[in-house]
Amino acid sequence: MEGISATMQKCRPYFLMIFLQFGAAGAYIVIMATLNQGQNRYVFIVYRNLVAALVLAPFALIFERKVRPKMTFSVFWKIMALGFLEPVLDQGFGYLGMNMTSATYASAIMNILPSVTFIIAWILRMEKVNIAEVRSKAKIIGTLIGVGGALVMTLYKGPLIPLPWSNPSMDQQNGHTNSSQDHSHWVVGTLLLLIGCVAWSGFYVLQSITIKTYPANLSLSSLICLAGAVQSFAVALVVERHPSGWAVGWDARLYGPLYTGIVSSGITYYVQGMVMNTRGPVFVTAFNPLCMVLVALLASFILHEQIHFGCVIGGVVIAAGLYMVVWGKGKDYEVSGLDNLEKSSLHELPITTKGDDDTRLASSIADGSNLSVPDGVHRNTSGEYK
Numbered sequence: 031m032e033g034i035s036a037t038m039q040k041c042r043p044y045f046l047m048i049f050l051q052f053g054a055a056g057a058y059i060v061i062m063a064t065l066n067q068g069q070n071r072y073v074f075i076v077y078r079n080l081v082a083a084l085v086l087a088p089f090a091l092i093f094e095r096k097v098r099p100k101m102t103f104s105v106f107w108k109i110m111a112l113g114f115l116e117p118v119l120d121q122g123f124g125y126l127g128m129n130m131t132s133a134t135y136a137s138a139i140m141n142i143l144p145s146v147t148f149i150i151a152w153i154l155r156m157e158k159v160n161i162a163e164v165r166s167k168a169k170i171i172g173t174l175i176g177v178g179g180a181l182v183m184t185l186y187k188g189p190l191i192p193l194p195w196s197n198p199s200m201d202q203q204n205g206h207t208n209s210s211q212d213h214s215h216w217v218v219g220t221l222l223l224l225i226g227c228v229a230w231s232g233f234y235v236l237q238s239i240t241i242k243t244y245p246a247n248l249s250l251s252s253l254i255c256l257a258g259a260v261q262s263f264a265v266a267l268v269v270e271r272h273p274s275g276w277a278v279g280w281d282a283r284l285y286g287p288l289y290t291g292i293v294s295s296g297i298t299y300y301v302q303g304m305v306m307n308t309r310g311p312v313f314v315t316a317f318n319p320l321c322m323v324l325v326a327l328l329a330s331f332i333l334h335e336q337i338h339f340g341c342v343i344g345g346v347v348i349a350a351g352l353y354m355v356v357w358g359k360g361k362d363y364e365v366s367g368l369d370n371l372e373k374s375s376l377h378e379l380p381i382t383t384k385g386d387d388d389t390r391l392a393s394s395i396a397d398g399s400n401l402s403v404p405d406g407v408h409r410n411t412s413g414e415y416k
Contacts, residue, residue: 043305047317050298055137055324057294059332061125062133064286070275071125072266074287077278079117079259081291086252086300098246108240109253110261116233117258117295118265124226130219134335137325138183139223141348144315144355145173146231154235156310158362165361172354176319179351183344191337234315237299238306245307251299255291313359319348 064074090098099105128136148169151157159166237254244250270276278284302314323345329335 043309043313046301046305047314048320050301051317051321052324053293053298054318054321055328057290058128058133058137058321058325059328060282060286060289062128062329062333064282065125065129067282069283069286070266070270071129072122072262073270073276074125074283075117075121075262076259076266077287078121078291079113079255079262079295081287082255082295082299083252083259085292086248086255086296090246090248090252094246094249098249099244102243105240105244108236108244109250110257112233112236112240112254113257113259113261115229115236117255118261119229120226120233121258122226122262122265123222123229127219127222127226130215130222132335133329133333134322134326134337134341135183135219136223137322138180138341138344139220140227140230141180141183141319141322142177142224143227143231143234143318144352145177146228147234147315148173148355150231150235151310156235156238165358165365168354168358168361172351172356172358175351175354176348177351179319179344179347179349181344182347183341186340186343188339188343191339191342231315234302234306237303238310241303241307247300247303247307251296251303254299255295258295309359310362313356316352316355316359319345319352322348 061074065071124136124140127139148157152159157169159170161167161170237250241247241250278287306314326335326337326341326345330337
């Protein structure tokens with residue numbers, strides 16, 4: 031049972047990150063459907079982060095009331111910066127870029143996220159790189175391969191893959207427009223997505239720093255969402271002054287903020303904070319290419335987006351880079367654990383005072399803890415105490 035428990039504990043970060051990618055793929059589809067219905071993207075951001083803050087706040091108040099650290103000026107400004115990086119910059123530019131291209135294309139561009147995060151973490155010396163080590167080479171080569179796969183998907187479309195459920199005529203009959211075909215907005219949309227990607231990478235790195243000084247995941251996530259809602263509300267008041275733009279109904283304008291607020295903001299911030307606390311930001315972002323594959327499949331079914339042959343080739347290349355980065359991070363984690371074990375083994379054995387020698391020695395041997403050797407008790411060559 032102990033072996034099974036240890037294996038599950040080791041695989042837990044992988045399962046959690048795969049689960050998040052399924053949730054993120056659904057968010058791309060929901061966001062695109064909501065934007066297609068005409069809702070302002072900044073209004074959507076306000077509702078999304080407000081929902082996330084309201085959902086997370088009760089759990090944070092109940093489960094972290096005893097472990098929540100005091101708010102300091104430094105932590106406050108980090109939370110405000112996190113709210114600006116992800117909810118305002120990343121979501122604002124990302125949604126606009128997605129609207130100019132497509133959900134599949136946006137998810138493909140975001141595959142550069144692990145590379146940007148790796149570079150930022152490397153610059154800040156949060157990510158150790160030694161060219162002589164195999165695991166460092168794997169991370170660097172995997173990052174380059176991931177960028178190459180994203181470039182393949184961006185620059186080479188290739189022929190369409192004939193799928194019966196992604197017929198362009200169905201798109202026109204349903205009133206949907208495939209913005210990926212609008213080449214006049216393609217370059218601008220790509221630049222906006224890249225700006226959002228850099229902001230998202232900065233969010234990951236800053237979140238990994240903040241979680242060390244404010245180790246209350248639920249509270250931190252709810253505060254980030256609240257900060258993002260307040261800042262995006264100020265922006266939305268400027269760009270959307272008509273009351274009709276704030277209206278919601280029993281459609282994607284209601285379901286979109288609910289889904290993305292609970293899954294993409296609330297649950298995602300909390301889970302990735304837990305994983306990031308032990309594995310770091312590069313490990314978290316390395317799973318993003320999986321989201322691209324899921325979005326391509328879902329978008330072809332639901333939004334009737336076309337899948338090009340270049341998307342398949344790029345997806346395979348990115349998957350190879352993903353494997354190398356995750357393998358390198360796994361080796362980093364193993365070496366880090368080994369180093370901690372070696373350091374802990376160097377601690378000197380504590381010396382107890384005179385008294386109940388036999389009782390303390392027997393209990394130490396029985397429970398397998400650090401042996402506490404009393405005065406007057408010596409060990410002979412056979413390993414016995416006398």
